[in-house]
Amino acid sequence: MxxxxxxxxxxxxxxxxxxxxxxxxxxxxxxxxxxxxxxxxxxxxxxxxxxxxxxxxxxxxxxxxxxxxxxxxxxxxxxxxxxxxxxxxxxxxxxxxxxxxxxxxxxxxxxxxxxxxxxxxxxxxxxxxxxxxxxxxxxxxxxAEEQGSFLVGAAAAMRTRTGQVGFVGGVESALVKKFEVGYRQGVRFVNPKITVRVKYLTRPPDLTGFDDPAGAMRAARKMYDAGADVVYQAAGGSGAGVFEAAAKAGSWAIGVDSDQAATAAPAVRDHILTSMVKRxxxxxxxxxxxxxxxxxxxxxxxxDLKLGGVDYSTTGGHINDIQPRLEELKQQIIIGKIKVSSR
Structure with a gap:
């Protein structure tokens, strides 16, 4: 490594x-x-x-x-x-x-x-x-974005109380679909009865979905209003809008790429359950x-997970109780016992 x-x-x-x-x-x-x-x-x-x-x-x-x-x-x-x-x-x-x-x-x-x-x-x-x-x-x-997304999907499934979670993608591209697909698999692995709501802000060649926090906030608010209590965002700079919506709803959001609970605005950090860290x-x-x-x-x-290229964050201590289970799933993916599809 x-x-x-x-x-x-x-x-x-x-x-x-x-x-x-x-x-x-x-x-x-x-x-x-x-x-x-x-x-x-x-x-x-x-x-x-x-x-x-x-x-x-x-x-x-x-x-x-x-x-x-x-x-x-x-x-x-x-x-x-x-x-x-x-x-x-x-x-x-x-x-x-x-x-x-x-x-x-x-x-x-x-x-x-x-x-x-x-x-x-x-x-x-x-x-x-x-x-x-x-x-x-x-x-x-x-x-291997799908592997890290599987883990935060599992975390969302373990944490939801309503049985509904969401995903907000910046642009509906092949790359961002990997995040959604992995997330769905993680949710389904823990509880196949959970509903996953999905919204993309734009489609290629329009890439402005990565720079539209207001649009992301609207998309996430609709999910929270409909009953979702955890929303994962893979939306670049737009993700700040999802965090704001989570704070207003008193619900959870999941960050992406970086440990966003360590970098987001102080007013929203306590609503970031974890982040899918892409190294x-x-x-x-x-x-x-x-x-x-x-x-x-x-x-x-x-x-991939084996090379330390993707992972999940623990800042804030919000997943301390479920981290042992997440680590078990992580090791099962690394050794190939759990296969995570990218499509």
Whole structure:
């Protein structure tokens, strides 16, 4: 489990900002030059979304602190409503500026990655959450979201008193469906009689569902009003609206990607039962470390429960009584006794 081992490294790092100068060649399995220039292209919301993008940012911060290497960093975020051409230009600009690697956070960069990466064969690229962009200089950092979602679904089923729970997805994409599908399986495993209400805010190509807290709040309020008492959100920056709805209803919400009970507004934290933690930070850190020591590989790497890529959070102590059972389920998934489907 190289990802976990590397996160415990304790070297000293000198950090500079901005990607400048020309980038050297970067072939698979070859250590990088003494100075690594990293370009990190965030999805909508960028740093400060208290969810997906922040998780990627933490991985970069860990690398700055622990990897004992001179890093130059350029971080740029997507904006709502931008075109694929704008995303491609962001990646191209980073490559032209000498950033090597260029890391794209989110499947929304898939088309842009497929256009840009082949034009810069000596630059290493990585994309989080997308298996479609492929090539000799592209690494795909993927996750078993369905496994982590199974566990928080089980937690929701153990905690509900009404026999009704909910799921709010930001965008009805193949990726977000994995969260819903895993959640449903976890709920059903504990109690197949529980009703699961589902609402997506938008469908592709409209990605604004990840940046619509008001819409998420309305969707969650309808679920709470209809009798649900636990709602899981996989909605990026929109998730804050679900937390607000949970607080107003005096009910539970479940966070996603990061330990959101530790980062959400103080007024709503006590209503976050748990979060499905997706360790984008581990994947980003591990990828950078692999480039530095020459062990990186092109193609997909899947971070599952066994690799520590997904998990659930315990902040707030709200699941202390059911945690032993959740740990049992977790181990059964790891050893293959429980099979969790992604579809």
């Amino acid at each position: 190289r990802a976990i081992r590397l996160l415990l490294a304790g070297a000293v790092l000198v950090v500079a900002t901005g990607c400048g100068g020309g980038g050297g060649t970067a072939t698979e399995g070859a250590p990088m030059a003494d100075v690594m220039r990293i370009g990190l292209a965030y999805d909508i919301g960028g740093r400060g979304d208290k969810s997906f993008n922040d998780a990627a940012g933490r991985g970069l911060d860990e690398a700055k602190q622990n990897l004992g290497h001179l890093l130059e960093v350029k971080e740029v975020a997507a904006v709502p409503g931008e075109t694929e051409a704008q995303k491609a230009e962001r990646l191209r600009s980073m490559a032209e500026d000498g950033c090597n690697p260029v890391i794209a956070v989110g499947y929304a960069y898939s088309g842009a990655m497929r256009k840009v990466a082949p034009r810069y064969p000596h630059t290493r690229f990585a994309i989080v959450d997308d298996p479609l962009a492929s090539g000799p200089n592209i690494s795909n950092l993927l996750f 984008v930070d581990v994947a980003v850190y591990d990828y950078i470390a692999g480039l530095l020591d020459g062990t990186d590989k092109s193609g997909p790497v899947i971070y």
